Amino acid sequence: MFDHDDTAGQTPAQRPAIEWVKTLSQYREPDALRSSFELAVTIGPFVLLWALAWWAMSISYWLTFTISLINAGFLLRLFCIQHDCGHGAFFKNRTVSDWLGRVIGVVTLTPYDVWRRSHSLHHSSSGNLGRRGMGDVHTLTVTEYRALTPFNRLIYRLYRNPVVLFGLGPGYLFLLQNRLPLGLTGHVKYWVSAMCTNAAIIAWVALIVYLGGLMPILLIFLPSTLLAATAGVWLFYVQHQFETTIWDKEESWQMHHSALEGSSHYVLPPVLQWVSANIGIHHVHHLYSRIPFYRLPEVLRDHVDLAEGNRMTIRQSLGNARLNLWDEESRRLVSFARAKAL
Numbered sequence: 001m002f003d004h005d006d007t008a009g010q011t012p013a014q015r016p017a018i019e020w021v022k023t024l025s026q027y028r029e030p031d032a033l034r035s036s037f038e039l040a041v042t043i044g045p046f047v048l049l050w051a052l053a054w055w056a057m058s059i060s061y062w063l064t065f066t067i068s069l070i071n072a073g074f075l076l077r078l079f080c081i082q083h084d085c086g087h088g089a090f091f092k093n094r095t096v097s098d099w100l101g102r103v104i105g106v107v108t109l110t111p112y113d114v115w116r117r118s119h120s121l122h123h124s125s126s127g128n129l130g131r132r133g134m135g136d137v138h139t140l141t142v143t144e145y146r147a148l149t150p151f152n153r154l155i156y157r158l159y160r161n162p163v164v165l166f167g168l169g170p171g172y173l174f175l176l177q178n179r180l181p182l183g184l185t186g187h188v189k190y191w192v193s194a195m196c197t198n199a200a201i202i203a204w205v206a207l208i209v210y211l212g213g214l215m216p217i218l219l220i221f222l223p224s225t226l227l228a229a230t231a232g233v234w235l236f237y238v239q240h241q242f243e244t245t246i247w248d249k250e251e252s253w254q255m256h257h258s259a260l261e262g263s264s265h266y267v268l269p270p271v272l273q274w275v276s277a278n279i280g281i282h283h284v285h286h287l288y289s290r291i292p293f294y295r296l297p298e299v300l301r302d303h304v305d306l307a308e309g310n311r312m313t314i315r316q317s318l319g320n321a322r323l324n325l326w327d328e329e330s331r332r333l334v335s336f337a338r339a340k341a342l
Contacts, residue, residue, distance in 0.1 A: 017256035017287060023303070024288035027295045028089070034294055035090050038277075039081060039100075046074035046107075053220045054212065061219055068220040072227035073275040079108045079232055080277035080293060086116040087289040102193075106200040109174045109225065113193035114181045123289055126240065127258030129326075130250030134183055137165075137237055139247070141326045142339045157336065160324045165237065170229035231276075238317045239264050239282040243333050244310075247326045259286035265310045266317065283310050 053067035084090040085101030098112070105112035122135030132139065140148075140156060148156065158164055179198055181190035208216050246262035248254070266280030273280060281296040284306060291299065300307035323333040327342065334342070 017254075017260040020260065020287055020306075021256065024284065024291060024299065027299055028288065028290040028292075030090055030092060030292040030295075032091060035292065038294055042074055042077045042081060046071060046078060049074065050220060054216055057212075057215060057219065061215075064219045065223055068223040069227055071220075072224040072231065075108065075224050075228040076231050077275050077277055078104050079110070079228065080279055082108055082110065082112065082115075083119070083279070084277070084293050086112070086119055089290050089292045102197075105197055106204065108228075109197075109201060110178055111181065111190075111194040111197040114178075114184060114190045117184060117190065123259075123286065124255065126286065127246045127248060127262040128250060128253045129247050130253070137241055139241070139324075139326055139333075141247075141328055142334070142342065143328065145325050145339065157324075162321045166230055166234055166321075170233045171226050173233065174225065174229045235266070235276060235279055238266055238312065238320050239279070241323060241333060242310075242312060242317070242320050243323060245333055246331075247328075256287060259283070261310070262286075263310065264312045264317075265307070266312050268314065 049067055049071040053064045053071065056063040056067055081090060082101045082104040085097040085104070088094050088097055090100065091097045101112040101116070105115070118135040121131075125131035125134070126136065129141065138156075138159060145153065145156065179194065181187070181194045184190040205217065205221070208221065240263060242264050245264075246258050248258065260283050263283040263286040264280075265283050268276065268280050277293040278296040279285065279293065281300060284296055284299050285291065285293075320333075322335045324336050325334055325339045326332075327334045327339065329342075
């Protein structure tokens with residue numbers, strides 16, 4: 001199926017990551033019909049469930065609340081489609097992809113151009129100790145943590161606490177932080193993106209309140225948004241925060257190696273894999289972000305060695321929440337307790 005090369009048959013560990021790029025480039029072309037279908041089967045049920053939840057308020061608030069939680073899955077999938085648009089991987093026409101991403105960004109509360117830039121920086125610096133702080137989960141090394149004052153250690157421990165990261169954090173990120181182009185405030189383009197998105201959000205939320213009062217906001221909008229946000233933050237976390245991930249100093253960091261070895265292959269049940277648009281195949285995505293999400297399973301089907309790389313089950317991933325610091329000596333992400341014992 002693929003052009004012959006001298007590295008064929010090597011495992012990911014033996015084959016340099018950059019040599020996978022040519023192979024993966026053969027999966028990069030999106031199919032307009034398939035993309036349109038994936039959009040339709042996501043946004044259609046999302047709108048339908050919104051309407052059904054609204055209608056259910058006349059019967060039971062608990063029924064409305066339950067439907068809104070189910071709809072969080074489709075909202076998460078819309079965000080994943082927006083994510084592909086940002087990589088130019090959903091439609092060949094970049095203008096079409098960008099405007100679709102901007103429209104979806106109003107529903108996901110994410111200013112598209114701001115997010116696309118910060119996410120691009122994440123891809124270009126993931127695993128680089130010299131370029132942390134933009135589009136990533138803040139991670140200190142053991143040495144850096146030990147050098148902090150007691151107060152700053154407390155602040156970092158609070159930030160890395162699961163209650164903050166996955167409880168308070170998602171709501172803060174999508175409801176508050178996304179309202180400003182933080183980190184990109186010196187560029188008019190990103191202010192326009194943030195403020196236009198904010199204006200559109202205010203308009204449709206105001207329309208909801210005008211038509212139905214506060215209850216649709218409290219029972220439909222907020223539950224689905226917060227659950228989708230929490231799931232999204234968790235997925236982003238486990239895709240890079242695991243024991244054997246890769247971090248290197250600037251002088252020894254290699255982008256392709258870090259993309260392949262520093263990203264997980266999160267093995268999910270079929271329903272969750274569909275809802276998350278195959279984002280669990282993150283090591284392949286990071287190595288070649290232009291591959292449409294619906295073609296990522298093709299890559300694993302055709303290259304078993306990639307399918308076996310960095311595999312992580314849901315049960316295994318739960319332990320990642322206790323890993324907080326990068327130990328440069330053991331080259332492992334470790335817990336605070338382990339760091340103290342070193």
